[in-house]
Amino acid sequence: MLPSVVADQEAVAWEHIVRDGGSTDGTVEWLRRQPDIRWQSEPDQGMYDAINKGLAQTQGTLWAT
Secondary structure (H helix, E strand, O other): OHHHHHHOOOOOOOOEEEEEOOOOOOHHHHHHOOOOEEEEEOOOOOHHHHHHHHHHHOOOOOOOO
16 A cells, blocks of 8 residues: 555655564565655564654654544
């Protein structure tokens, strides 16, 4: 789904941030091929820790729906 989201963007600055908890399922390899996605893969202390780390990386205005 993400490639279609990125392709449909027009005249809006978006940033995509992915926090990965150290996957071994090919996620990191896929992320390495995505030049427009900022990502980091490292062990975390659970979902909320990863969300907070991702939010701390954002630049600009955060919109949540």
